[in-house]
Amino acid sequence: MTAFDPASLRLYLVLDPDLCGGAEGMIRTTQEALLGGVTFVQLRAPRWKKRAMAECARALLEVTRARGVPLVIDDHADVAFAVNADGVHVGQQDLAVDDCRRLLGAGKIVGLSINTPDEMRRAPVDLVDYVGIGPVFHQTTKRDASPALGLEGLRTIVEASSLPSVAIGGIKTENARAVTATGVDGIAVVSAVCGTRSPRDAAASLRSQIVR
């Protein structure tokens, strides 16, 4: 496995094609958000065909690599492989972590979504680089999301984990400081950056609240 740097999780942007306005919008959002301090990018386009996803991912990689920031693909390890992305992020119903690791190899990032303490206990710690824990608060961008954990629920899972972690779900400037105080390595956002007037300002504002 790579020597994964938990500091790269500090401000984790999940791109949403609808909020950003398609491929062009996601590329522009990424460019701006990187200037605002984003440290990690995930391409998540669950309703897109893979040809379009791969094309967009290749364009995004030019942007992220220029700033040394990782780009992972949500769900589709085959797309990650095809475009030589930095890794894949999978949920509990997606391809198993060991299959992703076998497909992508030791040098790539494999992230896993965690919604409950039990899922955290069952996470294959030797195969996963980081966990995404959430949703912390009520959120609107993920249709099939689990119930919100709240700050105490988040803290319980973080404290039980030895893996680098990023919190997700309803995080914005107003609550970012309280979230990072639970011990997570970073925060992940969708609508707090995607579709905002200035993704750069939005990212900078979030970044200023991260106390770690």
Place this chain on the structure above:
Amino acid sequence: MTAFDPASLRLYLVLDPDLCGGAEGMIRTTQEALLGGVTFVQLRAPRWKKRAMAECARALLEVTRARGVPLVIDDHADVAFAVNADGVHVGQQDLAVDDCRRLLGAGKIVGLSINTPDEMRRAPVDLVDYVGIGPVFHQTTKRDASPALGLEGLRTIVEASSLPSVAIGGIKTENARAVTATGVDGIAVVSAVCGTRSPRDAAASLRSQIVR
């Protein structure tokens, strides 16, 4: 690339989870249809999560391998890789054929959907094992299908191709003989087998019409 046997395309079953009644139904349909003479199976479940798809594919592989029939996965090369399926089938908007070949290796099957003479001309013949040409007739199971080719349209594409080919789209016992007379190596069916009272009888009836 494998020494792909065009005879395996003779009667090609595309599994539909809705018509078959879920994973159990697809496994039962496959068992019966193989007894009726099906020579190739594709798992196509575009709205399923990959964990469930992989689980179902593993169960299907036990059934198909016992009879020496290939099983390919629609669209998801990563699932095909994870379960060690016999290959993948991709459409024009899915992952590119060269990426699938690179991911799965030379020993696996890569099939490509072709809807127009132009797509046939642009098909990477050195990387593809077979093409699926269609839709021949009006069909109801694929939501985003192209306009029907008709028998003459099919024949034009088949004659322009050096690759093994299977025709798809609205094929049933009544028109199967006319379809095979265009020169294709086989016919692919969905609703002519999935969801019928006896998939075995349905397959045997289709098989009896294949003149090649």
